[in-house]
Amino acid sequence: MAPDTTTTSVIDVSALGILVTTLQRRGFTVIGPTVRDGAIVLAELTSADELPFGTGVRLDGGRYRLRARDDRAAFGHAAGPQSWKTYLHPARERLWSAPRDGSAAPEPSGTPRSMVSTGASTEPETYPASGMSTEQRPRYAFLGVRPCDLRAIGILDRVLAGGAHPDAAYQTRRDGILVIAVECTEPGETCFCTSMGAGPGADDGFDLALTELIDDDGGHHFTVRIGTEADADLLRDLPHECADAATRERSAQAVADAANNMGRTMETAGLRELMVRNRNSTHWDDVASRCLTCGNCTMVCPTCFCTTTEDVTDLTGEHAERWRRWDSCFDLDFSYIHGGSVRTSTASRYRQWATHKLSTWHDQFGSSGCVGCGRCIAWCPVGIDLTAEVAALRAAEEGSP
Amino acid sequence: MPRPKLAVWKFTSCDGCQLTLLDCEDELLGLAGQVEIAHFLEASRAVSPGPYDISLVEGSVSTPDEAERIRHIREVSRTLVVIGACATSGGIQALRNFADVAEFRSIVYATPHHVRTLARSTPISAHVPVDFELRGCPIDKHQLLEVRTAFLVGREPNIPRHSVCFECKARGATCVMAADGIPCLGPVTQAGCGAICPAFRRGCFGCFGPVDSPADAAVNVAALADRLRAMGMSEDDIVRVFRTFNAAAPAFADATGGVR
Numbered sequence: 046m047a048p049d050t051t052t053t054s055v056i057d058v059s060a061l062g063i064l065v066t067t068l069q070r071r072g073f074t075v076i077g078p079t080v081r082d083g084a085i086v087l088a089e090l091t092s093a094d095e096l097p098f099g100t101g102v103r104l105d106g107g108r109y110r111l112r113a114r115d116d117r118a119a120f121g122h123a124a125g126p127q128s129w130k131t132y133l134h135p136a137r138e139r140l141w142s143a144p145r146d147g148s149a150a151p152e153p154s155g156t157p158r159s160m161v162s163t164g165a166s167t168e169p170e171t172y173p174a175s176g177m178s179t180e181q182r183p184r185y186a187f188l189g190v191r192p193c194d195l196r197a198i199g200i201l202d203r204v205l206a207g208g209a210h211p212d213a214a215y216q217t218r219r220d221g222i223l224v225i226a227v228e229c230t231e232p233g234e235t236c237f238c239t240s241m242g243a244g245p246g247a248d249d250g251f252d253l254a255l256t257e258l259i260d261d262d263g264g265h266h267f268t269v270r271i272g273t274e275a276d277a278d279l280l281r282d283l284p285h286e287c288a289d290a291a292t293r294e295r296s297a298q299a300v301a302d303a304a305n306n307m308g309r310t311m312e313t314a315g316l317r318e319l320m321v322r323n324r325n326s327t328h329w330d331d332v333a334s335r336c337l338t339c340g341n342c343t344m345v346c347p348t349c350f351c352t353t354t355e356d357v358t359d360l361t362g363e364h365a366e367r368w369r370r371w372d373s374c375f376d377l378d379f380s381y382i383h384g385g386s387v388r389t390s391t392a393s394r395y396r397q398w399a400t401h402k403l404s405t406w407h408d409q410f411g412s413s414g415c416v417g418c419g420r421c422i423a424w425c426p427v428g429i430d431l432t433a434e435v436a437a438l439r440a441a442e443e444g445s446p
Numbered sequence: 447m448p449r450p451k452l453a454v455w456k457f458t459s460c461d462g463c464q465l466t467l468l469d470c471e472d473e474l475l476g477l478a479g480q481v482e483i484a485h486f487l488e489a490s491r492a493v494s495p496g497p498y499d500i501s502l503v504e505g506s507v508s509t510p511d512e513a514e515r516i517r518h519i520r521e522v523s524r525t526l527v528v529i530g531a532c533a534t535s536g537g538i539q540a541l542r543n544f545a546d547v548a549e550f551r552s553i554v555y556a557t558p559h560h561v562r563t564l565a566r567s568t569p570i571s572a573h574v575p576v577d578f579e580l581r582g583c584p585i586d587k588h589q590l591l592e593v594r595t596a597f598l599v600g601r602e603p604n605i606p607r608h609s610v611c612f613e614c615k616a617r618g619a620t621c622v623m624a625a626d627g628i629p630c631l632g633p634v635t636q637a638g639c640g641a642i643c644p645a646f647r648r649g650c651f652g653c654f655g656p657v658d659s660p661a662d663a664a665v666n667v668a669a670l671a672d673r674l675r676a677m678g679m680s681e682d683d684i685v686r687v688f689r690t691f692n693a694a695a696p697a698f699a700d701a702t703g704g705v706r
Contacts, residue, residue, distance in 0.1 A: 136616035339633035
């Protein structure tokens, strides 16, 4: 039966618990927001009780703080320190392993980890990608995907799974992931998805889209829309009823209000050209005087996808493995080619990131690379604000004769 | 084919980095099978004569005698790898570089004229060419094994030159600067430890020293110091956080007003 995408349903907050157990019964590992270590992180949920009910956030450049909310909202918070990239495009991944003597063909990743790779002894295992049977591989249900992140997943899909050479490991992980979006009704102080056309409503790319509604008398519901590609049975196990016109209107209004309540804005008219024109702007040196080149902005960015590979051998030299890990245009070695690194100055590295994100990404992948989630602002240790830097470039142009 | 000869040498140090080698318990037997441990006084009195294929050098040069000895070790070593903050930046004993050693000596010792020490504690690279510098106070066991393995098979060691934040984010830890307002040196400190402290919600202490970068692209320690100041840290405390195990590493020393 084709899903009925035209009807909006309404569920009580208690249905979230049923939703999580239903997904688990269907074999999904449910990932969603939960409070841990002073932040709302993405982690495996064993029950809906672990959602951050009643917890909100306060954000600013280089600053993220949890706060108690006046209500019991589960999704009344902006983007946290991680994005779904952590699960779709993990920080470390073994690509293959092989014996030196050629007695066996290189094995793709997914076999048990047989050696310690370089670097951190305490790094967690990543989720194996290809080479693992369907039964072994976790099948994820993402619960609580914010519209900015929904857009970011769409961008990762185009970058990594689109084009002439799709990334098989990404595709394998991506296939079969169930996406339950929650529309944004309370953006943070560093948010600007409205500017980037990436929220706060969810248009497509989800199986279910929820909108959280809290009544003055404490009633707590969600309106539910079902996605065009979704499994029509998804709603069957949840107690739900058809949303009346007033509820639908309230839900739409909450999202519309959010759109007008962004903490930041970025003027996107002519932005691609602005970035290209400003290749030699002295403003990059101004940013460089503040930037630590630590790479945090790229690692928290939900669309930054760059990786490098590392070859490791075991103690005996008899076994070799190739690992892929996140890399960053802020890493000096990122632009290392024969003879040295191309981008050594901080100015050139920040310019590369900002220009790719906002301008050349269009040329390469047909859209902006920025979804306005604000993570790069909140998690920059020194609070560098992409929206402010772009505004400064614009102001310098307008101020010049 | 004879096994390559490995030697381990100690200069001014606490021995913690040598202990890291002994701490490779699961790997030690395999290691001993592949190389002849020809000189490693912390492990055995048995010493074989040089030359040595790989020398691991721990500690800084802080006495006239050490300045001579390192030249000899360089001469008898095909590959010289220096390990730990003392050997790569002068160690915590390089705090003397910011003060007057003669004055200390006159106050601390009953017979100061017996103490033969240099005015500065310096890294091994200030005295002889080194083939590789492995950071850390102490070094990371896995990085040590990686360097050793890489040199034995003749490939480049896989030791990234980027900030602790890379490892912090990769392990999914939440930034203690942004979320807790805890001062953290991670953004300007070289990775390698696996971001242990931030993972336990402590700020990074900078044990691995400033991010390895060329002089014309030195890591921006001053900007982090500005941020620490804005977070309410006093000038004295800012000097103290950078003047620890890698106090004399140029990027850290410059941020605290430079050496004497």
